[in-house]
Amino acid sequence: MSTTHEHTPLGGRLVTPPFIFLVVICVLAAIVLTQRFVFGLGEATNLNDGYPWGIWIAIDLIIGTALGCGGFVMAMLVYILNKGEYHPMARAGLMTSLFGYTLGALAVMIDLGRWWQGYNIMFPWLWNANSVLLETALCIFAYIIVLMVEFLPAVFERFGMKEARRRIHRVLFVFTGLGVLLPMMHQSSMGTVVVILGYQLSPLWQSHLLTLHFLLTALTMGYAIVAFESITSSLAFRRPYEMSLLGKLSGIMAWVMLVFFIVRYLDVIRVGGFPLAFAGDFKAVSFWIELLLGVGAILCLMPKGLRESPRYVFLGASFMLLNGFLYRLNCYLIGYDPGTGYQYFPSMGEILVTLGIFALHIILYLAFVKNLPVLHATGPARATA
Amino acid sequence: MSMNRREFLKGAAVGGATAVAAAGASSEAQAITLMREPKERPEGALGLLYDSTLCVGCKACVARCKEVNHMPVEIYPDQSEWNSGTWDTAKDLSGKTLNVIKAYMNGTIAEKDRETDGFAFIKRQCLHCVDPSCVSACPVSAMIKDPETGIVSHDPDRCIGCRYCVYACPFGVPKYDFEGAFGQIHKCQLCNHRLPEGKMPGCVDACPTGATLFGRVEDLNKEARQRLSLKAGDAYTYPRGDISGAIERPRSPHEKVISAEYQQEVYGYDGPLGGTQALYLSAVSFNKLGLPHGTDNFGRKIPDHAYARETEGVQHFLYTGMIAPAAVLTALVLMAYRNSEKHTSEAEED
Ligand code: SF4
Ligand code: SF4
Ligand code: SF4
Numbered sequence: 001m002s003t004t005h006e007h008t009p010l011g012g013r014l015v016t017p018p019f020i021f022l023v024v025i026c027v028l029a030a031i032v033l034t035q036r037f038v039f040g041l042g043e044a045t046n047l048n049d050g051y052p053w054g055i056w057i058a059i060d061l062i063i064g065t066a067l068g069c070g071g072f073v074m075a076m077l078v079y080i081l082n083k084g085e086y087h088p089m090a091r092a093g094l095m096t097s098l099f100g101y102t103l104g105a106l107a108v109m110i111d112l113g114r115w116w117q118g119y120n121i122m123f124p125w126l127w128n129a130n131s132v133l134l135e136t137a138l139c140i141f142a143y144i145i146v147l148m149v150e151f152l153p154a155v156f157e158r159f160g161m162k163e164a165r166r167r168i169h170r171v172l173f174v175f176t177g178l179g180v181l182l183p184m185m186h187q188s189s190m191g192t193v194v195v196i197l198g199y200q201l202s203p204l205w206q207s208h209l210l211t212l213h214f215l216l217t218a219l220t221m222g223y224a225i226v227a228f229e230s231i232t233s234s235l236a237f238r239r240p241y242e243m244s245l246l247g248k249l250s251g252i253m254a255w256v257m258l259v260f261f262i263v264r265y266l267d268v269i270r271v272g273g274f275p276l277a278f279a280g281d282f283k284a285v286s287f288w289i290e291l292l293l294g295v296g297a298i299l300c301l302m303p304k305g306l307r308e309s310p311r312y313v314f315l316g317a318s319f320m321l322l323n324g325f326l327y328r329l330n331c332y333l334i335g336y337d338p339g340t341g342y343q344y345f346p347s348m349g350e351i352l353v354t355l356g357i358f359a360l361h362i363i364l365y366l367a368f369v370k371n372l373p374v375l376h377a378t379g380p381a382r383a384t385a
Numbered sequence: 386m387s388m389n390r391r392e393f394l395k396g397a398a399v400g401g402a403t404a405v406a407a408a409g410a411s412s413e414a415q416a417i418t419l420m421r422e423p424k425e426r427p428e429g430a431l432g433l434l435y436d437s438t439l440c441v442g443c444k445a446c447v448a449r450c451k452e453v454n455h456m457p458v459e460i461y462p463d464q465s466e467w468n469s470g471t472w473d474t475a476k477d478l479s480g481k482t483l484n485v486i487k488a489y490m491n492g493t494i495a496e497k498d499r500e501t502d503g504f505a506f507i508k509r510q511c512l513h514c515v516d517p518s519c520v521s522a523c524p525v526s527a528m529i530k531d532p533e534t535g536i537v538s539h540d541p542d543r544c545i546g547c548r549y550c551v552y553a554c555p556f557g558v559p560k561y562d563f564e565g566a567f568g569q570i571h572k573c574q575l576c577n578h579r580l581p582e583g584k585m586p587g588c589v590d591a592c593p594t595g596a597t598l599f600g601r602v603e604d605l606n607k608e609a610r611q612r613l614s615l616k617a618g619d620a621y622t623y624p625r626g627d628i629s630g631a632i633e634r635p636r637s638p639h640e641k642v643i644s645a646e647y648q649q650e651v652y653g654y655d656g657p658l659g660g661t662q663a664l665y666l667s668a669v670s671f672n673k674l675g676l677p678h679g680t681d682n683f684g685r686k687i688p689d690h691a692y693a694r695e696t697e698g699v700q701h702f703l704y705t706g707m708i709a710p711a712a713v714l715t716a717l718v719l720m721a722y723r724n725s726e727k728h729t730s731e732a733e734e735d
Contacts (some may be wrong), residue, residue, distance in 0.1 A: 038566060123525075128525065130693070337682060
């Protein structure tokens with residue numbers, strides 16, 4: 001079987017009841033956004049002088065782009081570490097990255113308090129080279145472009161543009177390289193972003209190694225989302241599980257998770273934050289849940305026997321996703337204490353927009369896998385979901 | 386790949402643990418090796434000196450600040466019944482308030498400038514940091530520190546409203562105006578629109594007791610140091626307005642008998658957090674007044690250095706000259722080329 005024919009569109013009806021449900025969420029989110037743009041951020045959100053960043057940044061951007069790391073971790077495996085056997089899973093990962101990053105960028109634009117001059121970030125004469133946030137922003141834009149190029153072969157295949165596909169293949173390795181470097185830079189720098197919070201971030205999370213931790217959670221979440229999506233789409237589209245690959249991937253996941261776990265908690269001890277885990281407050285509870293999710297992931301994925309079971313791989317991947325999710329939420333919101341009695345809990349509108357962005361992600365996923373050669377061919381596909 | 390995956394990951398695990406252990410050998414030392422060079426206060430740095438023991442809490446400075454900066458009064462939602470806008474009730478800095486007087490209160494609140502059963506005032510505005518987090522954080526250079534005066538100003542035409550400065554400032558100063566569709570960042574800019582007109586900052590001009598003084602930071606520091614040695618019962622002649630007396634008309638000083646002894650520190654001159662150009666004197670400890678000092682809420686030491694040195698240290702370590710990213714990219718591209726060659730030839734066979 002040659003590379004070009006490994007992937008096929010699933011086909012099948014796009015507009016199904018779950019699809020309509022997702023569209024409804026998006027419509028509700030759009031209503032909130034109208035409110036946000038007409039009446040301002042204060043009207044639609046619970047943001048305040050103590051909490052200038054809420055879930056639109058912490059979840060939609062910081063966590064959303066981590067969920068968009070499937071592409072880069074698979075590319076790393078296939079093209080850099082030369083594990084060609086994972087090639088069938090690479091394209092689906094690439095596509096979720098494209099959505100994850102594009103929607104992350106969308107969230108930033110929604111959140112910008114002076115969006116009408118947001119283009120200022122594109123002017124090199126205004127760039128502040130010391131700003132970690134600038135670097136993350138430029139990486140996002142560059143990576144979205146790289147992802148689009150990387151995804152072009154699927155589009156060319158779909159429309160039978162053989163010549164174009166052949167040409168792009170010749171230069172694709174450059175984009176593959178960029179497509180690994182840029183998310184590594186972006187993901188690690190999102191950790192550096194919160195170092196400047198200094199004493200405002202609890203020592204359960206504040207550390208000079210945040211840069212490393214965010215890179216590691218990009219890996220854990222990247223692998224976990226690939227496994228998670230593989231299993232959910234097998235269930236939803238009634239395709240056979242990709243168990244031979246998933247089993248092997250689970251081994252990698254278990255070890256990556258273990259590395260992060262060890263590094264992260266040794267670091268908490270190093271900065272002297274561990275006693276705060278017994279403070280009995282909300283931060284401490286969140287710390288323990290994060291830790292237990294990590295333990296759960298390792299327990300589900302480490303034993304060789306369990307890796308053959310879709311159930312345990314699914315459970316392990318879910319724990320891993322939630323561990324990374326909570327870790328990042330803790331770093332950006334829960335562990336943050338502006339120290340002046342300010343409080344923040346997202347408004348209904350903020351939650352709706354966040355849900356809307358995730359719904360849009362799934363809508364795009366469904367539309368793409370049904371119409372473009374993204375998932376690898378597994379004999380007759382019977383798309384129903 | 387000759388090394389198998391397991392070995393590779395095991396190696397990574399051991400390597401990671403070693404990195405943490407090495408970093409942990411001395412977290413302070415580790416921070417210092419990666420920290421960017423400290424910044425110096427400019428010679429002609431301008432600033433404020435606020436002496437909490439002189440402040441009577443009249444808030445004339447709050448009102449004048451609003452007036453000279455054309456800022457609206459603060460009416461909280463629960464006051465809309467009775468407050469038609471004649472009564473400014475600012476409790477904290479906000480998108481409407483660049484300067485605020487807050488009170489520390491304890492127990493019976495019987496005596497001023499006493500920590501137990503006492504009270505004290507504190508003026509809050511931008512401290513015009515020597516090494517400001519807001520300037521380091523802003524992606525589009527909308528926070529600018531003047532190289533001569535050291536005044537940290539804001540340019541709304543550049544600002545994209547990302548609010549990273551709000552998040553990053555260790556003194557909680559810049560605020561985004563969340564009301565309305567076209568919000569803006571607001572913060573004290575040391576009335577740098579008044580200085581060219583030969584006028585002193587509004588808050589200083591309005592202060593009846595000289596609790597807030599304006600001038601060169603060096604002069605303000607000298608003045609502040611003299612006060613540190615005063616004992617209760619000593620009389621001292623306090624200046625008002627601009628400490629050099631050069632701006633506008635010279636103000637008459639006034640004599641006051643010291644009732645509470647000063648904390649033995651001019652807050653802001655040598656730190657914490659890299660130092661500031663707004664200096665503070667107080668009889669009650671600075672952290673009681675809400676200024677980061679000593680240890681934080683979590684029991685960590687508030688560092689003497691600016692946090693910007695830490696983030697920029699990491700950033701420069703990884704990205705100076707883009708050498709490291711370029712090297713990594715070259716390696717990645719070479720490996721990708723080698724490993725995708727066979728895919729390319731397959732594709733061409735079609
Ligand atoms: S106090 Fe805050 S806003 Fe003012 S200069 Fe320092 S970091 Fe910037
Ligand atoms: S809100 Fe404006 S001034 Fe503040 S960091 Fe963002 S762009 Fe810069
Ligand atoms: S210097 Fe000007 S802007 Fe700053 S607090 Fe005083 S009056 Fe307000």
